[in-house]
Amino acid sequence: xxxxxxxxxxxxxxxxxxxxxxxxxxxxxxxxxxFMIINNELGYLSALNNxxxxxxxxxxxxxxxxxxxxxxxxxxxxAHCFGLGVEVGGFAAILYLLMTLLYFRFAxxxxxxxxxxxxxxxxxxxxxxxxxxxxxxxVLSSISxxxxxxxxxxxxxxxxxxxPLKNVPxxxxxxxxxxxxxxxxxxxxxxxxxxxxxxxxxxAGIRRLGSDYAHEVGIVIGAVAYMFLTVFGARMIGxxxxxxxxxxxxxxxxxxxxxxxxxxxxxxYSSSERLLFEDDRYYYRVKAIPKRNPVDSxxxxxxxxxxxxxxxxxxxxxFRQIREEEIDRKFKGINLQSKLEQSLRNFEVDAEDxxxxxxxxxxxxxxxxxxxxxxxxxxxxxxxxxxxxxxEQPASEVLSxxxxxxGASEEQG
Amino acid sequence: MVDKDxxxxxxxxxxxxxxxxxxxxxxxxxxEQDFVSYALIRNFFLTTIAFALLLVVFVMYNMDFWLSNxxxxxxxxxxxxLILGYLIMLGIYSxxxxxxxxxxxxxxxxxxxxxxxxxxxxxxxxxxxxxLIKSIDEDKEESEEA
Numbered sequence: 001x002x003x004x005x006x007x008x009x010x011x012x013x014x015x016x017x018x019x020x021x022x023x024x025x026x027x028x029x030x031x032x033x034x035f036m037i038i039n040n041e042l043g044y045l046s047a048l049n050n051x052x053x054x055x056x057x058x059x060x061x062x063x064x065x066x067x068x069x070x071x072x073x074x075x076x077x078x079a080h081c082f083g084l085g086v087e088v089g090g091f092a093a094i095l096y097l098l099m100t101l102l103y104f105r106f107a108x109x110x111x112x113x114x115x116x117x118x119x120x121x122x123x124x125x126x127x128x129x130x131x132x133x134x135x136x137x138x139v140l141s142s143i144s145x146x147x148x149x150x151x152x153x154x155x156x157x158x159x160x161x162x163x164p165l166k167n168v169p170x171x172x173x174x175x176x177x178x179x180x181x182x183x184x185x186x187x188x189x190x191x192x193x194x195x196x197x198x199x200x201x202x203x204a205g206i207r208r209l210g211s212d213y214a215h216e217v218g219i220v221i222g223a224v225a226y227m228f229l230t231v232f233g234a235r236m237i238g239x240x241x242x243x244x245x246x247x248x249x250x251x252x253x254x255x256x257x258x259x260x261x262x263x264x265x266x267x268x269y270s271s272s273e274r275l276l277f278e279d280d281r282y283y284y285r286v287k288a289i290p291k292r293n294p295v296d297s298x299x300x301x302x303x304x305x306x307x308x309x310x311x312x313x314x315x316x317x318x319f320r321q322i323r324e325e326e327i328d329r330k331f332k333g334i335n336l337q338s339k340l341e342q343s344l345r346n347f348e349v350d351a352e353d354x355x356x357x358x359x360x361x362x363x364x365x366x367x368x369x370x371x372x373x374x375x376x377x378x379x380x381x382x383x384x385x386x387x388x389x390x391x392e393q394p395a396s397e398v399l400s401x402x403x404x405x406x407g408a409s410e411e412q413g
Numbered sequence: 414m415v416d417k418d419x420x421x422x423x424x425x426x427x428x429x430x431x432x433x434x435x436x437x438x439x440x441x442x443x444x445e446q447d448f449v450s451y452a453l454i455r456n457f458f459l460t461t462i463a464f465a466l467l468l469v470v471f472v473m474y475n476m477d478f479w480l481s482n483x484x485x486x487x488x489x490x491x492x493x494x495l496i497l498g499y500l501i502m503l504g505i506y507s508x509x510x511x512x513x514x515x516x517x518x519x520x521x522x523x524x525x526x527x528x529x530x531x532x533x534x535x536x537x538x539x540x541x542x543x544x545l546i547k548s549i550d551e552d553k554e555e556s557e558e559a
Contacts, residue, residue, distance in 0.1 A: 091473075094466050097466060098470070
């Protein structure tokens with residue numbers, strides 16, 4: 001285990017340094033694997049059955065975001081289906097368009113499931129998909145899993161049902177059109193959808209418990225549930241099963257899920273960033289490399305990973321500390337006590353003057369303006385209220401909290 | 414000399430800008446009502462297309478039934494069922510689209526509010542720096558005059 005943890009740390013370091021190269025290479029590898037499997041399974045369009053074409057497509061995917069693989073992969077499937085027949089291609093286009101319109105437009109991050117599920121089935125590790133999705137995503141990914149199985153069922157049906165049907169000499173267009181949805185929604189497919197959704201819900205549910213070994217327990221219980229449900233379901237619909245094969249497939253899926261858990265889910269592969277910005281005096285070229293275990297230099301506490309959507313610099317406690325340090329720095333060497341006494345003396349004189357009805361200017365304000373230190377001392381002496389106010393309000397109000405001493409001096413009086 | 418605190422703030426702001434150039438910052442350029450309305454209009458067209466495609470698959474699935482009963486079909490209840498189904502689907506998807514659009518806008522607005530807050534703080538640091546530079550210049554002039 002120590003070796004694995006050390007390996008993970010090394011991988012994180014390497015990723016942080018060379019992410020610019022590693023990320024496209026990983027995307028290229030994933031894309032070429034998916035495209036080759038699609039070509040092996042379908043391969044009806046001879047123009048696409050060329051390794052160079054696949055390499056070019058994979059290189060394009062390496063530059064594009066991750067969903068570029070999904071778009072190009074789906075286009076590849078549709079193109080191969082058009083190679084078999086216009087009606088098959090049309091149905092494939094409708095099917096994938098429907099998946100996008102019904103669900104993936106709301107959850108585009110899950111879209112890779114429609115390609116990875118067929119890949120997992122072909123690699124004989126089908127249950128790795130719900131085991132992994134249950135860990136990274138949530139309960140809603142059960143819809144992605146269901147669509148992934150439909151995608152696999154379609155690819156399988158093109159290979160096993162539609163192609164033989166097209167080769168029959170007197171087959172009509174109507175027969176092919178009707179065979180496609182019928183081959184898609186078989187009892188076996190529905191059973192697989194139910195089992196996969198159940199496994200994903202189990203894994204996601206256990207993960208949500210938040211216990212120490214929730215991931216590991218979720219993977220094992222999910223895999224056991226998969227085996228149990230598969231055997232039970234197959235008996236119900238009268239399917240013959242090779243139990244040994246299911247056992248081996250499940251063990252393989254568990255290994256993949258554990259591998260991903262160790263090297264992907266529990267590691268923060270936040271990559272280095274290159275930033276370019278400027279102010280009136282300088283251009284700043286910054287390369288920010290994430291620390292292995294980020295620690296707050298002031299409090300010594302471990303920092304959590306930053307969220308993409310939020311401002312990373314919003315620590316109110318730290319901002320308050322910085323403000324206090326700024327104040328200390330600003331008034332270093334100034335005898336605040338004597339200034340405070342002076343201010344109070346002025347205030348008392350002013351208060352006496354105020355008792356007589358007159359239109360004299362507010363000397364306390366004037367005195368405080370002349371001695372800004374006094375106002376800040378009041379703000380510090382009040383139990384956090386003034387300082388918190390300064391932190392929570394925009395900069396303009398921070399200024400006002402410091403520069404308007406009336407309230408503070410009144411309270412003091 | 415470069416102020417370390419100011420630099421950290423600038424880096425944080427630059428990172429936020431880079432990450433949210435086409436997310437929160439883009440969303441925040443529009444009003445909430447416009448953003449949600451746009452999401453609902455887009456949802457209307459996409460749901461209509463999805464319903465039409467679902468209908469095509471449904472007809473294909475029961476092709477035998479439609480062909481054998483085409484002459485005996487009563488189209489009025491069929492049309493009513495069709496319209497009702499469409500309206501239910503549109504309603505469900507509109508609620509989902511509305512909720513997601515509101516949620517996205519609120520999140521974007523919150524993060525942009527924090528961003529502008531940070532910008533204000535940065536502006537304040539600049540103003541303080543300018544004041545300091547001015548006072549140093551004035552001190553120099555005074556000492557030269559003296």
